[in-house]
Amino acid sequence: MRGCNVLHPMGWDAFGLPAEQYAVQTNVHPAITTRKAIDTFRAQLQRFGLSYDWSREFATIDPEFHRWTQWIWLRCYHAWYDRAAKKAKPVTELVKSFERGERMHGGKAWAAMSAGERRSAIDSYRLAYLGEQMVNWCPRLGTVLANEEVIDGRSERGGYPVTRVPLRQWMFRITEYAERLLEDLKSIDWPESTRAQQTEWIGRSEGAEIRFEVNGCDPITVFTTRPDTLFGATYMVLAPEHPLVERAMALASPAKAKELRAYVAAARNRADVDRQAESKTKTGVDTGLRARNPATGADIPVWVADYVLMGYGTGAIMAVPGHDERDFEFAKAFSLPIVRVVMPRGDAKGGVDAANEPLDAANEPLDAAFSDDGIACRSSGDGISIDGLPTAQAKARVIEWVERRGIGRGRINYKLRDWLFSRQRYWGEPFPIVFDEAGNHHPVSESHLPVRLPEVEDFRPIESETPTPPLGKATAWVLTTAGEAGVDPAILPPSTRVRRETNTMPGWAGSCWYYLRYCDPRNEQRFVGADAERYWMQGGGVDLYVGGAEHAVLHLLYARFWHKVLYDLGEVTTPEPFRKLFHQGMITSWAYSRADRSLVAVDQVEERHGAFFEKGSGEPVTQTVAKMSKSLRNVINPEGVIAEYGADTMRLYEMAMGPLEQSKPWNTRDIAGVFRFLQRVWRLAIDERTGELLLAAREDPAIERTLHRTIARVAADTERLAFNTAISAMIELVNAATRPTQMTDPTQGGLTRSQLERFTLTLAPYAPHLAEEVWSKLGHARSLSNEPWPTVDPAQLVDDEVEIAVQVLGRIKARMLVPSKASAADIEALVLADESVAQHLAGKPVRKVIVVPGRMVNIVTG
RNA sequence: GCGGGCGUGGCGGAACGGCAGACGCGCCGGGCUUAGAACCCGGUGGGCUCAACACCCGUGCAGGUUCAACUCCUGUCGCCCGCACCA
Numbered sequence: 015m016r017g018c019n020v021l022h023p024m025g026w027d028a029f030g031l032p033a034e035q036y037a038v039q040t041n042v043h044p045a046i047t048t049r050k051a052i053d054t055f056r057a058q059l060q061r062f063g064l065s066y067d068w069s070r071e072f073a074t075i076d077p078e079f080h081r082w083t084q085w086i087w088l089r090c091y092h093a094w095y096d097r098a099a100k101k102a103k104p105v106t107e108l109v110k111s112f113e114r115g116e117r118m119h120g121g122k123a124w125a126a127m128s129a130g131e132r133r134s135a136i137d138s139y140r141l142a143y144l145g146e147q148m149v150n151w152c153p154r155l156g157t158v159l160a161n162e163e164v165i166d167g168r169s170e171r172g173g174y175p176v177t178r179v180p181l182r183q184w185m186f187r188i189t190e191y192a193e194r195l196l197e198d199l200k201s202i203d204w205p206e207s208t209r210a211q212q213t214e215w216i217g218r219s220e221g222a223e224i225r226f227e228v229n230g231c232d233p234i235t236v237f238t239t240r241p242d243t244l245f246g247a248t249y250m251v252l253a254p255e256h257p258l259v260e261r262a263m264a265l266a267s268p269a270k271a272k273e274l275r276a277y278v279a280a281a282r283n284r285a286d287v288d289r290q291a292e293s294k295t296k297t298g299v300d301t302g303l304r305a306r307n308p309a310t311g312a313d314i315p316v317w318v319a320d321y322v323l324m325g326y327g328t329g330a331i332m333a334v335p336g337h338d339e340r341d342f343e344f345a346k347a348f349s350l351p352i353v354r355v356v357m358p359r360g361d362a363k364g365g366v367d368a369a370n371e372p373l374d375a376a377n378e379p380l381d382a383a384f385s386d387d388g389i390a391c392r393s394s395g396d397g398i399s400i401d402g403l404p405t406a407q408a409k410a411r412v413i414e415w416v417e418r419r420g421i422g423r424g425r426i427n428y429k430l431r432d433w434l435f436s437r438q439r440y441w442g443e444p445f446p447i448v449f450d451e452a453g454n455h456h457p458v459s460e461s462h463l464p465v466r467l468p469e470v471e472d473f474r475p476i477e478s479e480t481p482t483p484p485l486g487k488a489t490a491w492v493l494t495t496a497g498e499a500g501v502d503p504a505i506l507p508p509s510t511r512v513r514r515e516t517n518t519m520p521g522w523a524g525s526c527w528y529y530l531r532y533c534d535p536r537n538e539q540r541f542v543g544a545d546a547e548r549y550w551m552q553g554g555g556v557d558l559y560v561g562g563a564e565h566a567v568l569h570l571l572y573a574r575f576w577h578k579v580l581y582d583l584g585e586v587t588t589p590e591p592f593r594k595l596f597h598q599g600m601i602t603s604w605a606y607s608r609a610d611r612s613l614v615a616v617d618q619v620e621e622r623h624g625a626f627f628e629k630g631s632g633e634p635v636t637q638t639v640a641k642m643s644k645s646l647r648n649v650i651n652p653e654g655v656i657a658e659y660g661a662d663t664m665r666l667y668e669m670a671m672g673p674l675e676q677s678k679p680w681n682t683r684d685i686a687g688v689f690r691f692l693q694r695v696w697r698l699a700i701d702e703r704t705g706e707l708l709l710a711a712r713e714d715p716a717i718e719r720t721l722h723r724t725i726a727r728v729a730a731d732t733e734r735l736a737f738n739t740a741i742s743a744m745i746e747l748v749n750a751a752t753r754p755t756q757m758t759d760p761t762q763g764g765l766t767r768s769q770l771e772r773f774t775l776t777l778a779p780y781a782p783h784l785a786e787e788v789w790s791k792l793g794h795a796r797s798l799s800n801e802p803w804p805t806v807d808p809a810q811l812v813d814d815e816v817e818i819a820v821q822v823l824g825r826i827k828a829r830m831l832v833p834s835k836a837s838a839a840d841i842e843a844l845v846l847a848d849e850s851v852a853q854h855l856a857g858k859p860v861r862k863v864i865v866v867p868g869r870m871v872n873i874v875t876g
Numbered sequence: 877g878c879g880g881g882c883g884u885g886g887c888g889g890a891a892c893g894g895c896a897g898a899c900g901c902g903c904c905g906g907g908c909u910u911a912g913a914a915c916c917c918g919g920u921g922g923g924c925u926c927a928a929c930a931c932c933c934g935u936g937c938a939g940g941u942u943c944a945a946c947u948c949c950u951g952u953c954g955c956c957c958g959c960a961c962c963a
Contacts, residue, residue, distance in 0.1 A: 166960090207880045211958055214879065219962075238963060251963090296961085319961095326962045333963085339877095340961050429962055566958075637887095670900070672889055677956085681888065687900040693915090739890070742899035749899095752916085819895040824944050826895060864943050866894055874943050 015775065015803040021550055023532040024059065024066040026052045026073035029080075030521020031155065031171055034441035038474055044441045048075060058653065063661050063782050065799075070535045074524025079531060081464030082541035083523050084446045087142055088457055090579055091447070094139035095190035102190075102582035108139055133454065141579060142435070144455060145185040148178045148255065148324065149434055156475035157438045158183060160520065161431050162215070162568050170568075178255075178282070181481060184445060184517065186433040188575045192216050194589075195430075195574055202554070203594040205675075211566040217429025222413045224422035226250060226305040226332065228316065231261055234305060237327030237427050240337065241416070242400060242408035244309045245393040246355035247332035248345070250316045251298065254281035255324035262301035262316070270302055274318065281320040296321055296344045307332075308421055309395045309412075319344065327427055335383065342383035354380055356388040356405065433572065435519060438483040440473040442518030448499045449513045450506065462500025465514075485516035492516055525569050526576040529556050529591060547586055554593035563597040570595070596735065599677040601668070603648035605640035608633060613640055615647045639679045650680050662781035663689045669737035669780065691745050692784055694752055695777065699770055699788045707791055710764040717751050721769055722810035728776050729803065737780070744777060767792070772804035819870040820851055827854040838865040845871050 028048040036051075037044035052073060059066070072079050093102045111117045112124040112135065119127070119135035127135065137143055150159045154174035158181060163170045188195075196216045199209045221239035228234055234250060252259055259278060263271040277299045298319030305316050321340055322331050335345035335352040345352050387405035394401050398415040400408040416422030436445075444465045446458035458465055468491035476482040486492060497508025506512070527541070534546035555577075570592075577591040606614040606626055618629050626635050642649045655664045666688040671678045701708045724747040731740035751765055765773060771792055778785035778798050789798040813834055818841070820828040828850050832841050842863045845851055851873070858875040865871050 205880090207957075210880050214959060217959095217962065221963085236963080240963080321961045321963095323962065331963050338963065340963075343961090427962085563957080670888090676882090676889095678888065681901075684888065684901050690915090691900085697915090738888095739899080742890075745899055817895090821895085821944075829895080862943065864894090866944095870894055870944090872894080872943055 015778070015799065015801060017802070021070075021532060022064075022066055023070040023535075024056075024064075024068070025071055025528060025532070026055075026075075027521070027525050027528070028052065028073045028075045029442050029519075029524055031157075031437075031439065031441075032521075034439055034473070037441070043473060045075070048073070061653070061656055061661055062665060065782070070532050072528075072531065072535050074528060077464045077466055078538075079528075080443045080524065082531065083443050083519070083527070084458075084463050084465060085460055085541060086527060086576065086580065087443075087519070087523070088446055088460060088463075089583055089585070090142035090186065091140055091457055093141045093579065093583060094136075095141060095187060097190070100194070102141060102579050104583070105136060105140065108136060141187045141190070143185055143187060144182055145432065145434075146182045147180065147185075149181045149183055150176045151179045151181070151481060152176045153479065156477075156481075158434060158436065158481055160434045160522075162433075162571070179480070183434055183436040184515075186435050186575070188433045188572075189428060189430055191575055191578055192218065192428040192430045193426075194578060195571065198574075198578075198590055202590050202592065204592075205563070205595060205597055208563060208566045208570065208595065208597070212571055215430060215567040215571065218426060219428075220424075220426050222409075222416060222422055223328070223425045224308070224332065224416050226308065228258075228303050228305045229313075230265060231303055232258065234258060234316065234330045235328045235422075236330050236332045237425060238332055238334075240334065240405075240409070241412040241422075242390055242393075242403075242405050243334040243337045243355050244307070244332070244412055245390075245395065246334040246336045246353050247307050247309075247314065248312075248335060248351045248353060249314045249333045250305050251322045251331050251333050251341075251344070252301065252316060252318045253322040253324035253329040254278045254318055254320050256318070256322075256329045258303070258316075258330075259301065259318050262303050262318070266302045274299055274301060277318060296340075296347050298344065298348065300348075308416070308419070309393070309398065311396065315350070317344075317348070325431060326429065336380055337383055337385050339383045339385060342380075352380055353392065354384070355391060355393050356384060357391050358384060358386065358388045359404075433575070435523075436517035437520045438481040439475065439518055440467070440470070440484045442520065443523050444485070444518055445515040446500075447515045448494070448496065448501060449515070450496075450510060451512075455515075456496070456501050456505050456512070458500045459502045465500075467518075483516040483518070485514075485518065522569060522572050526573045527580075529559075529573075530577075530580075530586065541585070551586065551588050555588045555590050556592045556594075558594050558596060559592040560596045560598055562600075597675055599673070599675050600641065601650075601671075602639045602677050602679045603642045603646070603650060604679055604681075605638055605646045605648055606635040607638045608635055613638075613646060615645065617647050639677075642680075650682070655682075655685065659685060659689050660692075660783065662692055662783050666692065666741060666781055670741045672738055674735050674737060688741070691741075691748065692781060694748050695781075695784065696788075698748060698752055698764060699774075700791060707767075707770075708764055709770065710766045713766050713769065717747075717765065717769065719810050719813070720747050720750050721765075721772060722806050725772065725776050725804050726806045726811060729806070732779065741780060744773075744780070747773065774798065775801055775804050816868050818868065820845055820848075820854075821870060821872040822851075822854050823874060824872060827851070834868060836867070838867055841865050841867060841871060845873070 026048075028051075033044050033048045033051075037047045040047065074080060074083070092105050094105055094108045095101070096103050096107075108117075112119070112132075115123060119131070119138070122131065124132065150161065150164045152159055152169045152174050155169055155172060159169060159176060164176050167176055168174060169176055196213060196218055199212060219239050221237060222241040223235055223237050224241065224244065225233045225235045234252070236250070254277065259274065263274050266274060277297075296319065298317045298321075301316045301318050303316035304313045306312070307314050321344065322329065331341075333341040333344065333350075334355075335341040335350065336354045337356055342352065344350070390400040390403050390405070390408040392401070393399065393408070397419075398411065400411050403411060413422075413424040417424070444467055446463060446465045447455050448458065449455050468485070468488040470488050472487060473484060475484055476487070492514050494512060494514060495508060496506035496510040496512050497503070499512055499514060501510075501512065530542045530547065530551075533550040534540075534543040537543050537546070573591050577586060578589060580586045581589050605616060606619045606628070608614060608628065614628050614635050619626050619635055620629055626637055627633065628635050640646055640648065652664055655667075663685060667685045670688050671684075696702075699708060700706070724743050727743040728740045731737065731743065770788070774785050774788045774792065775798055778789075782799075786798060815831045816834045817829050817831055819826050820830055828848070830845060830848060830851075832844055836844065842865050846860070846863070855873065855875060860873055861876040862874040863871065864874070
């Protein structure tokens, strides 16, 4: 209607855990349950009349779709991140740079490497790589999970405990993109909260890496954001999983080794949930190792404690109890020395004595860690002094010093970890990869995609304490030959016996790029045609993406990452997938809460004299808002509403409830309001007795003006997604134009043909079914969706006269009609000449008159 | 603890720094009806008042900026969401 070509598709993200769990529960194959669920859901959606382009529909489980999901994964497998160029490139270029001698691996030149060494050199660069590391293992779900899928030590889905186990898994090198994922957040029109969540998740922090020498052992490298406190590092801490802990056990006395072993085992066996629950009490064991503080030269103890996490930084810290709360607590608990090396700014009168003679205050014991910025003190040593320097400068100076000494460097660290992409589940995209008998992986060639899931009877997860993919049971599929699997004969002879990868991709895979497929869903040559991609994605990606806020660090981060890889490889033309993101609010429902804030199901509550009581106990309860849930029995079924009131009422009610982004409680009672409005629209247009059109004989100029205003308001409000106020505007118009029921001459009042046509077009995006019906009654054979949006005459938006408020000292004292074109000076003269205004001035002198033309006048008296 | 957001009638909610409460629900009164439903008309923030006029108070609370503050600033309380021993 506004001349834009709109892509409004719908499809189904159908691989993944929820679908598989349902299948396991019902013991029906997920291929069947998902197809059935899709059919049900599609039928439901179609009843809303949402104008989806169903010709573009697909599901992520379609082989024609997941073929390209696998293809994109292969592109990542064949790509590496060139840090110098800050972009992904094909592995072939990496090989060339090795061959040219521009690059070494493990200190070895390409020419000097064996085939195996070359292979592992390249593998260590791939964007999709097989990584051996500690992963989140969820026994209840029977699979490992990505960091983003673990919340407070429990699985995001289901809330089951998660433990850490070492495992070899397919990973994505998303960490290489940390800086760009962070930086480009600034360029997109996304909700502040979501950008903040991604920023926090990426977790950039600036600091330094510093190496500490250790007696009889490899040095320990730590990451710190406060290199300026190096002189205050009085001990060190290793994470229980740190490799040096093993070494410490070997060096320690048998008793000490036993103690260490017990501590490490206890830390490992505790699920992350417990580790957090007991978080505030610090535990740890002295390893017996002694490190040297490179700044002070002092020997300091090395402890192992679970408050240091292996997954962040280097898994080891220099502890500065004077200036870090956690280290302070630990030092207190184990009586380790605490020294002050930073003074609060205000205390350092005239600066701290540079000659290693701190002010008296610097010697006073700290009763709490001082972790703010301040002025360095007691920080002079071998070739460095930062005494008297403010924190920022002190940091820079220390970094300079460690770099000069060759014991460290400035470093930026991120919380973001590489993305674990393997799942030990049946219902996911198979990886297009096989292993030869030596355990080396080889890609399936692109021409042999898709790799289809084998049809199995038994898709149930294998009960096990260790991750075991159920696909392993499909031995006929797993054990095959290179030729059968589709490995390029140039890589492996076709008769080579190979084993297929039995892990599958997580549910996020398909949703990482589905929006691109919508541009060109039937393309058999490419994942998306270049022209279609350019046409629809121009302007910085998907123009408007409406979706829930719960995907902030999952889908929305993963999709950005895939998109950036595709962008680097020249497959798409925009650096970001979604230009504008909008989170719709949740529709909540009423529930009731007891005095202790526990919730009561709606059917357990009765109303008496406007107050609510719990049935049975008779205890008073208060009405509250809660998520819809089966247990509270407050779930609203849209089908029922549509059956009773129709789809237009349903749509209109949801839009009229309030701002789109807000969560709002469903109030069945309120549906009557929009239903009445639609009935009034119908009666305004149609004589209910005859079913004939009902048109006004003459155009009422006031109604005409209101109509222009309504069209303008609806257009503007729709544009800014303020559907609730657009509907209000239409209600106002219809109320103004409605004839009283008892009016004998139906040609009085109402709208003329032209007016009714324009109003019908205005209503159409909101109540399409009703609007189409009225449109056809108006004698049009074709759908109004092809009609242009009605035009607005700007002249009709202004009245000849407007009522303005007259204030005296900010309080409204009178209202006056003035010509709308009157200038500020004219209005001032008119107002001051008015008798009733003069009364309110009560003879006081006028000091100042503020005129806001068309709105109000404020008279300030002396 | 840190980050993001939100507090307006009985309820959902309107309001470029410029007439607080649009619109809807509910409620009250009236019309139509034997009666009810539906429909139509009018009223509806609180106080004061028999009532009207007038006046006063009102956007979580306390201050501030401004001729003017729901809107901007500072502090504070409450609620929701996210993160959380990240060195």
